[in-house]
Amino acid sequence: MSPADSDKTFRHFDQELGEVRELLLTMASRAEEQVRAALTAVKQRDAQAATHTIEADHKIDALEIEIEERAISLLARQQPMAIDLRMLVAILKISNDVERVGDHAVNIAQCAKRLAEAFPIASLDEFDTMAEDATGMLRDAISAFVDQDPDKARTVLLRDDKVDRANDAVFRVMLALMAENANAIVPGVQMMLVARNLERVADLATNLAEDVIYIVEARTIKHHVADHELEGEHDQ
Amino acid sequence: MATIRVTAGGDAALETRDVSVFYGSNEAIKQVSFEIPRNKVVALIGPSGCGKSTLLRCFNRMNDLVPSARVTGKILFQGEDLYANHVDPVEVRRRIGMVFQKPNPFPKSIYDNVAFGPRINGTGGNIDAIVEQSLQQAALWDEVKDRLGHSALELSGGQQQRLCIARALAVTPEILLMDEPASALDPIATAKIEELIHQLVADYTIVIVTHNMQQAARVSDYTAYLYLGELIEYNDTNTIFTAPTEKHTEDYVTGRFG
Numbered sequence: 202m203s204p205a206d207s208d209k210t211f212r213h214f215d216q217e218l219g220e221v222r223e224l225l226l227t228m229a230s231r232a233e234e235q236v237r238a239a240l241t242a243v244k245q246r247d248a249q250a251a252t253h254t255i256e257a258d259h260k261i262d263a264l265e266i267e268i269e270e271r272a273i274s275l276l277a278r279q280q281p282m283a284i285d286l287r288m289l290v291a292i293l294k295i296s297n298d299v300e301r302v303g304d305h306a307v308n309i310a311q312c313a314k315r316l317a318e319a320f321p322i323a324s325l326d327e328f329d330t331m332a333e334d335a336t337g338m339l340r341d342a343i344s345a346f347v348d349q350d351p352d353k354a355r356t357v358l359l360r361d362d363k364v365d366r367a368n369d370a371v372f373r374v375m376l377a378l379m380a381e382n383a384n385a386i387v388p389g390v391q392m393m394l395v396a397r398n399l400e401r402v403a404d405l406a407t408n409l410a411e412d413v414i415y416i417v418e419a420r421t422i423k424h425h426v427a428d429h430e431l432e433g434e435h436d437q
Numbered sequence: 438m439a440t441i442r443v444t445a446g447g448d449a450a451l452e453t454r455d456v457s458v459f460y461g462s463n464e465a466i467k468q469v470s471f472e473i474p475r476n477k478v479v480a481l482i483g484p485s486g487c488g489k490s491t492l493l494r495c496f497n498r499m500n501d502l503v504p505s506a507r508v509t510g511k512i513l514f515q516g517e518d519l520y521a522n523h524v525d526p527v528e529v530r531r532r533i534g535m536v537f538q539k540p541n542p543f544p545k546s547i548y549d550n551v552a553f554g555p556r557i558n559g560t561g562g563n564i565d566a567i568v569e570q571s572l573q574q575a576a577l578w579d580e581v582k583d584r585l586g587h588s589a590l591e592l593s594g595g596q597q598q599r600l601c602i603a604r605a606l607a608v609t610p611e612i613l614l615m616d617e618p619a620s621a622l623d624p625i626a627t628a629k630i631e632e633l634i635h636q637l638v639a640d641y642t643i644v645i646v647t648h649n650m651q652q653a654a655r656v657s658d659y660t661a662y663l664y665l666g667e668l669i670e671y672n673d674t675n676t677i678f679t680a681p682t683e684k685h686t687e688d689y690v691t692g693r694f695g
Binding site for chain 2: 212213273274277278279280
């Protein structure tokens with residue numbers, strides 16, 4: 202039994218850290234909603250909805266600033282150690298990544314506005330699947346953070362390659378479409394941009410999942426560091 | 438000129454105006470003017486000899502006990518000059534309690550330590566209830582309720598310090614002065630005292646002197662930085678430890694000197 206089990210001390214720090222985590226969750230949920238709203242605007246050719254999405258981005262930016270200020274204050278004033286330190290450093294990185302997810306939602310919404318006025322092109326199964334996969338990765342990465350569940354985080358990492366391949370597929374299909382029909386050039390380019398932004402959202406979801414593993418297991422797995430370490434051991 | 442960014446907005450628990458303290462001809466505190474807002478924790482920090490303990494001791498006239506000490510300027514407690522002729526220093530010390538660096542329980546039972554103040558003050562009411570409430574407030578009740586008759590000297594250092602806090606609270610002060618209250622304690626006992634400070638501030642104004650900057654950062658709402666008897670900067674604690682206004686403060690909190 203650890204000492205913490207028998208004589209748990211209430212810590213003022215836990216309360217403050219909990220508040221910052223709550224703010225980050227609010228921010229992440231908003232960013233996820235923004236991506237979904239932008240994709241719906243693409244699908245439904247709804248320029249007005251796209252404009253709403255663009256205008257709502259400042260709320261995410263404001264949350265990022267608040268989280269950053271409070272996290273820095275906690276670092277300076279509470280001198281967190283071990284899991285507390287990892288959590289705060291990860292919160293700073295995650296809030297930065299989530300802010301960028303919000304920016305990608307804005308980019309997608311801008312494409313949606315242009316698509317609403319462009320020559321209509323048929324919907325694409327590859328794109329629909331990609332949109333579901335990328336937003337699903339984001340949702341699950343946030344959920345892994347909430348539950349502090351590294352196993353759930355690992356399932357997110359495994360799905361990134363599929364989204365990358367879907368991005369390539371959308372690119373190829375759009376290229377073919379544009380070659381056949383000059384009217385498809387404007388909407389085709391916009392769809393390529395939407396896919397590219399979604400691919401980036403999936404990358405950011407991957408970062409978030411890696412941060413969850415770092416918080417819980419104190420292991421850095423990005424850039425396949427663990428693989429290199431293993432290779433190093435074999436060399437010796 | 439000192440940077441002072443804290444005002445009590447007309448609700449100061451304590452206010453100093455041009456306060457200087459002399460030990461003989463040595464000016465240990467130099468014309469310090471600032472306000473301590475009610476129900477806040479204010480930390481006094483600075484290198485050894487900067488005058489932080491001297492300033493703290495002015496607030497309940499402990500310097501009266503040092504023959505060579507002389508205080509000039511005004512210290513206002515609820516608008517009244519603490520050093521006016523008609524003011525009784527004993528009454529001042531009841532309303533402005535103090536906890537010292539080294540726990541100093543009386544060689545009596547736990548119960549008698551806490552009951553001591555209310556008894557000599559002739560406080561009406563139920564002494565048992567005052568003892569329990571004070572020990573509860575000091576987060577010690579659960580640990581000692583079954584052995585109130587035991588000697589206070591049997592307690593651990595951290596428990597003795599919380600007993601001293603309970604003893605100070607038993608006479609219903611409005612302000613608690615703490616002079617390095619955790620410097621003789623281990624990290625766990627220190628954490629308990631710090632949590633206690635967070636709880637007590639709902640009912641009391643707390644002024645704490647600490648040479649441990651991290652402790653000031655953790656527990657206080659506002660921080661005053663003193664150097665060679667001068668108030669260099671008085672700001673909200675967040676600012677002091679993330680972006681102080683004065684270069685001098687920055688050099689101190691980053692450990693570049695002191």
